[in-house]
Amino acid sequence: MRVLVVAPHADDETLGMGGTIARLATEGHDVRVALMTGPGESGEHPFLPADGFKEVRAEFSKALDVLGVAEKIVCDLPAVLVEKEPIHVVNDITKKVVEQVQPERLYLPFPFDLHRDHRQLFYSFSVHARAYLTLGQNIKEIYCYETPSETHLSAPYLEPAFTPNAYVDISGFLDTKLKALKCYESQAQAAPLPRSPVAIEALARLRGSQVGVAAAEAFVIVRKNEL
DSSP: OEEEEEESSTTHHHHHHHHHHHHHHHTTOEEEEEEEEESOTTSOOSSSOHHHHHHHHHHHHHHHHHHTOOEEEEEEEETTOGGGSOHHHHHHHHHHHHHHHOOSEEEEEOTTOSSHHHHHHHHHHHHHTOTTSHHHHTOOEEEEEOOTTTTTOSOTTTSOOOOOOEEEEOTTTHHHHHHHHHTOGGGOOOTTSTTSHHHHHHHHHHHHHHHTSSOEEEEEEEEEOOO
């Protein structure tokens, strides 16, 4: 199975579904992770230092090596400023990613995450994933993952909350996820902050308890076709 994981920023993929990525790779699936943002096409971000992107991209590569992902796709939409780009430009970049991978399963950030890059990229990939289009017909399953520090910060009752209806048992891959997370030294947080190893393990244990396993990752099903 061809799997595409969309990471708006480096570390989103590991925080949100590192255990699932490791499990899918171990099971022999063709897993590709697309890092969608960086300094921008000019190579110079208006307010984030270029050296920071070089560092976190190196960490991204190391983390994916730990998770067992060989195919890494890196795009250059400007981080934190995706919504400022003309939508046709964003859609052209995301379309090329879908055309390159031809995924059968697609993982996206949750559309009501606090970070607007996440929202814009969910929308843009959804444009190409429409099931009646030739490009979207290959995509049989679409899931949203939860990103600690982003997914649970939308305004209560004003926007839909992340309410999972699919779970992946990562009991055998939690250690791998935590090892990959350690690669992101520049993004590290200490407990009790939401991106700390303690908090990430606690979330995995909580999600596991909800389905009767030692550790799990949770998802929202957007589409699952049985045609």
